[in-house]
Amino acid sequence: MTAVQPRTATGHPLGMTTETEVATVREVLDAAGLLTEHVRYAFFAPEEPSKDEVLAGGPADRRFRAVLLDLSTGRSWDTVVSVTAGELVSVRELEPERDGQPPIIDSEFEFIEDVLNASPDWLAALEKRGIEPASVRAVPLSAGVYDYPEEKGRRLARAFGFRQDHEADHAWAHPIDGLVAYVDLTARTVDRVIDTGVVPVPETSGNFDDPAVQGPPLEGLKPIEITQPDGRSFTVDDGHVRWGKWDLRIGFNEREGLTLHQIAFDDRPVCYRASVAEMVVPYADPAPVRFWQNYFDCGEYMFARYADSLQLGCDCLGDIHYLDATLADDLGNPKTVRNAICMHEEDYGVLWKHTDVFTGSSEVRRQRRLVISFFTPIGNYDYGFYWYLYLDGTIELECKATGIVFTSGTPGEYATEIAPGLGAPYHQHLFSARLDMTVDGLANAVEEVEAVRIPMGEGNPYGNAFGRSATRLTRESQAQRDASPGTGRVWHVVNTEKTNGLGQPVGYVLHPLGQPTLLADEASSIHARATFASKALWVTRYDPAERYSAGDFVNQNPGGAGLPSYVAADREIDGQDVVLWHTFGLTHFPRPEDWPVMPVDYTGFTLKPAGFFDRNPALDVPPGTSKDCH
Structure with a gap:
């Protein structure tokens, strides 16, 4: 009706x-x-x-x-x-015990300090430390799921406190360690306070935006100006982007942030939909107040709802096209983030070049890329997501992590001392890209390709030979793979019905960086809830209902949702409509150089054509027109 x-x-x-x-x-x-x-x-x-x-x-x-x-x-x-x-x-x-809970929302963050300050146990713990409650900034964090029968079915958070010495003071510098509160968000009460003893609160400054901390500005850096006198080379119409031979659509939502759709090159489909479908930040400190510390920034916090409004000359440099993103606030009213998405072109050095000894010819072309990006802060960290499209048909995703490392007052076996008395626990940032591939059509398959050493002997008498193995992944149970940097392992997505001019299957290759996946024990709660992060690659048969790597409702989900449930049917994936799920990320052992604000760290992956074309697809890129290029 x-x-x-x-x-x-x-x-x-x-x-x-x-x-x-x-x-x-x-x-x-x-x-x-x-x-x-x-x-x-x-x-x-x-x-x-x-x-x-x-x-x-x-x-x-x-x-x-x-x-x-x-x-x-x-x-x-x-x-x-x-x-x-x-x-x-x-x-x-x-049904919370089965489905999990909805994400934590701003309306709940707003009352957490009042809840803590109504708890006699919390106030007593602060008094024991000589800390005024009014100076404490509470950080409510997702609770996870552990062997606490009394927590089943209830909406919970766990909260740390940080001392803030004045309004402009970055409280992350002053963790109140040895203390955590378990909070019932519905009843707005404290279930219990765990206090393992007084730990000195670090007194270092975290005020990276204070000129006294920054020191005198670095001299000698001249301005960099990027101009395009004839304007941009791309067009955008309601999210429809055209640039060179590329044609695609872009979207934005609060859970995944930026999404790319119907990506095609030279009128041939490559990928139907690409996004970061989940990310998890598991921490390594097993202390009684910290063992539960693991965050799913997409599924538990909807991190893209906090996307920055980007600023020309600061976040983006050059001839910029911005797009707004429309979301909904807690009350369901429209909330528009101005300049949420930044688009521009970048020069990227030499595309191809050769000076020939026989003909005397010398040709060079410059590479450029289209950059589509957004940045979002979530708590202490800030994440940037940069999709790059290149003139030669390459697609790349680069994720940038910056902001402030999460702190503790107990440097030791599982944390780095980054300032006097200030610890930063070891942790990982693990992202899951969902790549709904359509390489020249829907009939796709995935082959695992890697280098193979050939023993010296018959057929290889001098020991110089090495070869290449290709293994077709035919079912979902087989297509749960680890990276292998030592053998250069990559995954080819090939079309099973189309070949190039050489008779080879047309294809695109996923190149992983090959960094560690989830390091937590297989029997741990976080492994059960973030199983997607335990493998570098999963391949599934396309199903429109299978959208998120850790399932639809991640907050307080007991585990087994998402990819483990998707692959349980063990569907055939050879010559089918397939989806690749790629885990990539950073394993962060913080450095003193990461304090008081962390220089950007980078991770990501690359998709490159392999047999998709019969020859170099960028031969038609015109030579440079700069007056300095002859």
Whole structure:
């Protein structure tokens, strides 16, 4: 039954979210009686049409998914609304013990200090340390799932305290260690306070933005100006991007942030959808107050809802095109992040070059890339996500980690001393990219390719030979793979029905960086909940319902959701519509140089054509026109 005035679908089914659509979803939910006084949005994002609907062309039903949380009861509902029809499509109440909890939201962050300051045990712990409660900034963090029967089915957080000496003081420099509170977010009470004893609060300064800490400005750096006198080489229309031979759509939602859709090169499809579908930050300190410290920044916090409004000359340099991102706030009202997405071109050095000894010819072309990026702060860290498209058909994702390392007052076996008395626990930043591949069509397969040493002997008398092995991954059970930097292991996504001019299958190759995956023990709670991060590669058969690496509801999910459940059916993946899930990231043993603010650290992966073309696809790039290039 229609609840509000229908909105006629216009534009592309994957077009950017509009403020009108956000408002319409709220009207429908309100008319259905779901938005009562204490109900808040815990999640809001487009519910994209299935791939076959989009590829068939024509208008599609514009739908949005909203997860609702009643702050007074802890009950929550997963809903889908059709903006096109102006009606509620579905609603399901979550079962917390089975499904997990909705993400933690701003409305809960806001009351956490009041809850702690109403706890006699918390106040007593601060008094024992000689700390005034008013000077303490509380950090509520996701609780995870552990062997505490009394926590089952309840909405929880665990909270640390940091002392803030004045309004401009960065409290991360002053952790109140040996102390943690377990908080019931629905009852707004403290379940228990764990106090393992007084630890001196570090007195170092973390005020990296204080000129006295920064010191005199570095002299001698001349301005860098990047100009394009004839304007940009790319066009953008409602998220539809054209640049050189590239054609794609971009989107944005609060859980994944920037998404790329229908990526094609020279009118040939490469990847239907690419995103960072999850990330987890597991910490290594087993102390009684810290063993539970693991964050799923996408699934537990919807980290892209905090995306920065980017600034020309600071975050982005050059001839910039910005795009706004429209989200929903806790009350379901439109929230537009201005300049959330930055797009520009960058020179990237030499593309190809040769000076020939026989002909005397000398040719060189310059590489450039299209950069599509956003930056988001989440607590102490800041993350940048940069998708790069190159003139030779290469796709790259670079993730940048900066901000402030999480601190402790106990440097030791599992933490680096980064300033006097200030510790930074060891941890990992593990990202999961979801790559819905369509390499020249839907009939794809994945081969694991690596170098092979050939023993000296018959056929290799001088021992110089080495070869190449290629193993077809035919089922989901077989396609759960580790990286192998020592053998140069890569994964080829090939089309099983199309070949190039040499008779070889057309393909694209996923090149991993090969850094460590999840280091936690296989029997640990975090391993059960972040199983996706235990392998560098998973390959699944496409299913539109399988969107997130750790499942739909990550907060307080007991484990087994996401990729472990997706591959349980062990579907065939040879010559099918396949999705690659790639784990990559950083294992961070903090350095003193990471304090008081961390220089950017980098991680990512690359997709390169391999047999997709018959020859170098960038031969037609024109020579440079600079007056300095002859």
